[in-house]
Amino acid sequence: MMMIMMVMMMVMMENKRKKKKKKKKKKKKKMKKKKKKKKKKKKKKRMMMVMIMIMMMMFTSRHLDCKYMVNVRMC
Structure with a gap:
Protein backbone atom coordinates (compact mmCIF):
# COMPACT_ATOMS: atom_id res chain seq x y z
CA MET A 1 0.00 0.00 0.00
CA MET A 2 2.75 2.45 0.97
CA MET A 3 4.75 1.66 -2.18
CA ILE A 4 1.72 2.41 -4.38
CA MET A 5 1.25 5.71 -2.55
CA MET A 6 4.90 6.63 -3.10
CA VAL A 7 4.67 5.87 -6.82
CA MET A 8 1.42 7.86 -7.07
CA MET A 9 3.03 10.83 -5.32
CA MET A 10 6.09 10.76 -7.59
CA VAL A 11 4.04 10.52 -10.80
CA MET A 12 1.58 13.22 -9.72
CA MET A 13 4.39 15.54 -8.60
CA GLU A 14 6.15 15.18 -11.96
CA ASN A 15 2.94 15.78 -13.90
CA LYS A 16 1.98 18.82 -11.81
CA ARG A 17 5.45 20.34 -12.19
CA LYS A 18 5.37 19.90 -15.96
CA LYS A 19 1.91 21.46 -16.23
CA LYS A 20 2.80 24.34 -13.90
CA LYS A 21 6.03 25.11 -15.75
CA LYS A 22 4.18 25.44 -19.06
CA LYS A 23 1.67 27.87 -17.54
CA LYS A 24 4.30 29.78 -15.54
CA LYS A 25 6.57 30.55 -18.49
CA LYS A 26 4.08 33.12 -19.78
CA LYS A 27 3.34 34.67 -16.39
CA LYS A 28 6.93 34.68 -15.08
CA LYS A 29 7.65 38.16 -16.50
CA LYS A 30 4.74 39.69 -14.58
CA MET A 31 5.29 37.69 -11.39
CA LYS A 32 7.50 39.30 -8.72
CA LYS A 33 9.39 37.86 -5.77
CA LYS A 34 6.67 38.89 -3.32
CA LYS A 35 4.05 36.75 -5.08
CA LYS A 36 6.40 33.78 -5.38
CA LYS A 37 6.56 33.45 -1.59
CA LYS A 38 2.77 33.21 -1.43
CA LYS A 39 2.72 30.60 -4.20
CA LYS A 40 5.15 28.39 -2.28
CA HIS A 63 -9.66 -0.34 -8.83
CA LEU A 64 -10.07 3.42 -9.21
CA ASP A 65 -6.50 3.87 -8.00
CA CYS A 66 -5.11 1.50 -10.62
CA LYS A 67 -7.03 3.23 -13.40
CA TYR A 68 -5.85 6.62 -12.18
CA MET A 69 -2.23 5.45 -12.11
CA VAL A 70 -2.50 4.20 -15.69
CA ASN A 71 -4.09 7.47 -16.81
CA VAL A 72 -1.41 9.58 -15.11
CA ARG A 73 1.38 7.52 -16.67
CA MET A 74 -0.20 7.75 -20.11
CA CYS A 75 -0.27 11.56 -19.95
Missing part, protein backbone atom coordinates in the same frame (compact mmCIF):
# COMPACT_ATOMS: atom_id res chain seq x y z
CA LYS A 41 2.70 28.25 0.62
CA LYS A 42 -0.09 27.30 -1.78
CA LYS A 43 2.08 24.53 -3.24
CA LYS A 44 2.50 23.01 0.22
CA LYS A 45 -1.25 23.11 0.75
CA ARG A 46 -1.80 21.49 -2.64
CA MET A 47 0.74 18.79 -1.74
CA MET A 48 -1.28 18.05 1.39
CA MET A 49 -4.49 18.00 -0.65
CA VAL A 50 -2.92 15.56 -3.10
CA MET A 51 -1.83 13.35 -0.19
CA ILE A 52 -5.35 13.40 1.28
CA MET A 53 -6.90 12.72 -2.13
CA ILE A 54 -4.63 9.71 -2.67
CA MET A 55 -5.33 8.44 0.85
CA MET A 56 -9.08 8.72 0.22
CA MET A 57 -8.75 6.92 -3.09
CA MET A 58 -6.66 4.16 -1.51
CA PHE A 59 -9.30 3.49 1.15
CA THR A 60 -12.36 3.87 -1.08
CA SER A 61 -11.40 1.69 -4.04
CA ARG A 62 -8.21 0.11 -5.34
